[in-house]
């Protein structure tokens with residue numbers, strides 16, 4: 001839903017704002033920002049965990065999202081920025097190197113619950129340094 005709000009804006013060509021990107025001249029382009037509309041609590045995280053298994057996310061990202069053929073989602077490192085909006089977009093639209101788009105089969109609220117689940121996972125003591133191709 002937040003995505004529709006972001007795309008329906010008339011002031012900025014429908015863009016999405018990434019506040020942690022560097023803006024030329026210090027001027028962020030006009031755009032909407034995608035934020036998790038759900039509280040990150042144990043109920044949403046528990047629901048997200050179920051969707052994560054049911055959608056076979058763990059088949060690629062590993063049990064506990066620790067990383068397998070897909071990158072770890074709990075090591076604190078992100079290819080696509082790591083904001084709530086970036087996670088949502090990765091799941092909703094997919095990513096070019098093998099991440100399927102789930103926006104056609106999952107509701108936005110189910111995706112936000114997965115984001116909540118990912119957010120509450122602790123960063124493991126040791127994380128692999130290998131970068132997945």
Ligand code: HEC
Pocket residue numbers: 052055056057058059060061069070071073077078079080081082087090091095096097098099100102114
């Ligand atoms: C077929 C294997 C596969 C499945 C299934 C899969 N992923 Fe992915 N995922 C990947 C790969 C590979 C990447 C890296 C894509 C890239 O770098 O372009 C990725 C990237 C991501 C990213 C971005 C990570 C970053 O560092 O920015 C997120 C978030 C993500 N996946 C979440 C999920 C969730 C949630 C599910 C289940 C709904 C899921 N994935 C299912 C393979 C998969």
